[in-house]
Amino acid sequence: MLSRTAENLYWLARYVERAEYLARTIEATLRVTALPNTYIGQTNEWDSALLTAGVSAAFYEIYEEANETNVVEYLSFSTANPSSIRNCIEAARLNSRSVRTALTGEMWDTINSAWLELQSAWSGGAKTREQLANFLRFVQETSLRFDGSAYRTMLRNDAYWFSRLGLHLERADNTARILDVKYHLLLPEDEHVGGPLDYYQWTSILRSVSALTAYHWVYRETLKPWLIADLLILNDTLPRSLASCYGNLVRNLDQIGVSYGRQGAAQRHARGVRNRLEHSNMQDIFQHGLHEFIQEFIADNSRLGDIIAKQYLI
Amino acid sequence: MAVAFDEMNGPQGELRPAYEELSRWLKETPPDALEHRRQEAELLFRRIGITFAVYGDSESTERLIPFDVIPRIISGKEWTLLEKGLKQRTRAINMFLKDIYHGREILRAGLIPDDLIFQNPVFRPEMNGQDVPHDVYVHIAGIDIVRTNPDEFFVLEDNARTPSGVSYMLENREIMMRLFPDLFARHRVAPVEKYPDELLSCLRSVAPRSASTEPTVALMTPGVYNSAYYEHSFLADKLGVELVEGRDLIVKNDEVFMRTTEGLKRVDVIYRRVDDDFLDPLTFRPDSALGVPGLMSAYMAGNVTLANAVGTGIADDKAIYSYMPEVVKFYLGEEPILKNVPTWRCREPGDLAYVLDHLGELVVKEVHGSGGYGMLIGPAATKATIEAFRDKLKREPEGFIAQPTLALSTCPTCTESGLAPRHVDLRPFVLTGSKNVSIVAGGLTRVALKEGSLVVNSSQGGGTKDTWILDE
Numbered sequence: 001m002l003s004r005t006a007e008n009l010y011w012l013a014r015y016v017e018r019a020e021y022l023a024r025t026i027e028a029t030l031r032v033t034a035l036p037n038t039y040i041g042q043t044n045e046w047d048s049a050l051l052t053a054g055v056s057a058a059f060y061e062i063y064e065e066a067n068e069t070n071v072v073e074y075l076s077f078s079t080a081n082p083s084s085i086r087n088c089i090e091a092a093r094l095n096s097r098s099v100r101t102a103l104t105g106e107m108w109d110t111i112n113s114a115w116l117e118l119q120s121a122w123s124g125g126a127k128t129r130e131q132l133a134n135f136l137r138f139v140q141e142t143s144l145r146f147d148g149s150a151y152r153t154m155l156r157n158d159a160y161w162f163s164r165l166g167l168h169l170e171r172a173d174n175t176a177r178i179l180d181v182k183y184h185l186l187l188p189e190d191e192h193v194g195g196p197l198d199y200y201q202w203t204s205i206l207r208s209v210s211a212l213t214a215y216h217w218v219y220r221e222t223l224k225p226w227l228i229a230d231l232l233i234l235n236d237t238l239p240r241s242l243a244s245c246y247g248n249l250v251r252n253l254d255q256i257g258v259s260y261g262r263q264g265a266a267q268r269h270a271r272g273v274r275n276r277l278e279h280s281n282m283q284d285i286f287q288h289g290l291h292e293f294i295q296e297f298i299a300d301n302s303r304l305g306d307i308i309a310k311q312y313l314i
Numbered sequence: 315m316a317v318a319f320d321e322m323n324g325p326q327g328e329l330r331p332a333y334e335e336l337s338r339w340l341k342e343t344p345p346d347a348l349e350h351r352r353q354e355a356e357l358l359f360r361r362i363g364i365t366f367a368v369y370g371d372s373e374s375t376e377r378l379i380p381f382d383v384i385p386r387i388i389s390g391k392e393w394t395l396l397e398k399g400l401k402q403r404t405r406a407i408n409m410f411l412k413d414i415y416h417g418r419e420i421l422r423a424g425l426i427p428d429d430l431i432f433q434n435p436v437f438r439p440e441m442n443g444q445d446v447p448h449d450v451y452v453h454i455a456g457i458d459i460v461r462t463n464p465d466e467f468f469v470l471e472d473n474a475r476t477p478s479g480v481s482y483m484l485e486n487r488e489i490m491m492r493l494f495p496d497l498f499a500r501h502r503v504a505p506v507e508k509y510p511d512e513l514l515s516c517l518r519s520v521a522p523r524s525a526s527t528e529p530t531v532a533l534m535t536p537g538v539y540n541s542a543y544y545e546h547s548f549l550a551d552k553l554g555v556e557l558v559e560g561r562d563l564i565v566k567n568d569e570v571f572m573r574t575t576e577g578l579k580r581v582d583v584i585y586r587r588v589d590d591d592f593l594d595p596l597t598f599r600p601d602s603a604l605g606v607p608g609l610m611s612a613y614m615a616g617n618v619t620l621a622n623a624v625g626t627g628i629a630d631d632k633a634i635y636s637y638m639p640e641v642v643k644f645y646l647g648e649e650p651i652l653k654n655v656p657t658w659r660c661r662e663p664g665d666l667a668y669v670l671d672h673l674g675e676l677v678v679k680e681v682h683g684s685g686g687y688g689m690l691i692g693p694a695a696t697k698a699t700i701e702a703f704r705d706k707l708k709r710e711p712e713g714f715i716a717q718p719t720l721a722l723s724t725c726p727t728c729t730e731s732g733l734a735p736r737h738v739d740l741r742p743f744v745l746t747g748s749k750n751v752s753i754v755a756g757g758l759t760r761v762a763l764k765e766g767s768l769v770v771n772s773s774q775g776g777g778t779k780d781t782w783i784l785d786e
Contacts, residue, residue: 034491034495034498034499035502036504037502037785038785039785128496129495129496130494130495199508200507203507213551213552213554215554216510216514216552216554218554220528220530220531220554221514221528222515223511
């Protein structure tokens with residue numbers, strides 16, 4: 001297929017995934033900021049929402065301080081923020097249009113209707129928290145529909161595999177970013193200095209990757225920070241864990257490799273990252289330094305993006 | 315009956331501080347917006363599947379408990395007092411149960427008549443001398459609280475068997491946060507979401523000694539036809555434990571196992587939502603198909619913990635209820651923080667005579683009734699009903715107690731003719747584990763939706779509200 005087509009499919013999936021992640025982040029932050037201070041302490045959760053979205057620096061070029069109004073605006077509706085939800089959906093539609101024939105009708109319909117709804121119902125942003133809640137749900141439902149349509153209707157060929165690559169690479173990046181911002185809350189027992197305040201931070205982390213109920217099913221335990229780290233990093237049964245994302249990245253890259261009869265740096269790099277995750281345990285990671293581990297992962301993940309681009313997309 | 319105390323507009327009609335923000339918000343919000351939200355809430359409840367079955371109702375077997383979108387607000391100060399009182403009461407209940415099934419100091423002290431215990435059908439002789447882990451009998455208590463004025467809380471019932479309703483506490487909050495994020499953000503409401511986690515650690519803490527360090531907990535339900543089935547499945551999911559029915563369990567060598575795809579797996583703690591009578595056909599009702607043959611023998615051998623313990627009914631029995639203030643004093647040497655509703659024991663001739671003379675003013679309850687069934691509310695009853703009760707009382711006085719008709723407090727509630735005060739009660743959930751007694755700041759507020767009605771039970775036309783404890 002054309003490199004350009006592959007690139008569009010890859011980015012289309014990334015944008016949709018990112019929009020959903022932003023919506024989850026905002027939702028989890030709203031929830032945690034509605035708590036009384038005695039339950040959450042004095043941290044500025046809107047600041048960490050910006051950090052997990054990776055747009056903190058750009059934000060502060062425009063705004064003085066991070067609060068609910070301006071962070072929600074910046075992450076959701078702003079045209080100035082290239083990765084606001086609004087811009088993600090717009091970019092997703094633009095990508096869809098230019099590869100219209102590589103998409104199934106269902107996928108196109110999902111993206112196009114979302115974009116139309118964005119124009120008609122959300123051009124003025126969300127005036128109230130109620131409206132915002134509806135908006136965030138609309139974004140998440142769009143992503144679910146898009147993902148479901150791709151899964152159910154696409155041919156299993158390179159078009160599908162490239163779109164999956166975008167999804168899992170973006171997803172891995174998102175999960176790693178939460179860990180990067182919140183790692184200090186997830187240290188092992190002997191290093192953990194948090195008090196009861198951390199509980200609501202933990203649930204917030206789990207909520208932003210929709211893993212709160214999953215946690216209990218996996219560990220059958222009350223919330224323990226080091227187990228949350230284990231779930232998000234190493235547990236390959238959780239779709240948003242780093243391990244699961246890399247399992248999928250390797251599988252999809254392998255399929256591309258088999259179908260093209262040729263492998264390259266992308267396959268090797270992805271396998272390298274996956275093997276490291278497979279052979280790690282939390283004890284080693286904590287010993288090595290959780291933060292360092294995550295930062296290396298983020299760098300590795302972004303390198304994979306570059307390699308994929310070089311090998312296939314440009 | 316006196317005019318009821320309204321929790322928003324106090325005794326002199328003055329706005330009480332906890333409700334200031336709500337009142338402001340209500341003034342800003344058009345009534346049709348409330349109605350719109352009410353419909354949305356109903357849709358959400360249906361989608362989530364929070365329904366309950368009404369026994370003996372073939373028309374619609376799955377019904378929604380009506381949800382009132384106006385929250386009930388309790389100040390931090392009020393809650394602190396309530397919390398203290400609830401913990402005290404629960405501690406006393408657990409000590410009472412241990413005593414009743416062991417040394418019986420309280421009977422020897424002559425505080426409670428022997429026959430009230432030994433002839434009581436909910437007393438379980440099987441439990442005599444039986445130790446339970448950490449002396450905890452009532453792991454989960456749902457103590458019903460009512461108030462009649464700004465300063466006093468009364469315990470209406472100590473539900474110490476298998477109290478239900480906590481899923482409504484949790485889901486009502488989710489719905490409120492979803493439908494009214496603005497109103498919510500204008501308050502500082504203590505969260506309730508920790509309840510499943512606290513319940514899980516409570517259950518794990520009382521695992522038998524023979525359990526592994528990672529005890530296996532399961533929730534036992536009578537099955538999909540039970541009226542509280544939704545709650546059972548909801549809690550099992552939140553806890554991350556298997557939802558089992560009797561047929562999923564098997565007892566071998568006095569150990570309990572569940573049948574899984576990988577073979578038998580030992581169960582250490584069973585949060586059972588099945589009544590004593592149906593637990594084990596070999597010990598209790600032989601016709602019970604819900605139970606597990608041999609479960610009691612595994613329990614006696616100390617290889618499985620049942621939460622709540624067997625035989626806790628003796629602590630929340632309505633005949634025992636009237637003795638609770640003495641029970642608290644006897645075991646803790648403290649004055650009870652929560653009051654008891656004055657109660658006439660119809661088994662005592664003096665009390666019976668008074669009750670028969672004042673049937674028109676009193677509430678008469680069957681000692682073993684629940685769910686608002688088998689109850690006479692004097693002021694609301696017809697002459698014929700009162701006379702029928704008079705006969706029943708004379709025939710079997712020991713089967714009844716009577717209480718004054720309390721003017722339960724009211725809260726603003728959505729009705730067909732706009733906002734109006736409706737009577738409410740409160741069921742907070744008290745957890746007792748090996749180390750501590752804990753209560754999530756909140757509870758289930760039940761509201762009698764019919765004007766003037768005092769019956770809040772869902773089976774009798776009651777609804778629910780989200781309960782906000784302010785963090786101040």
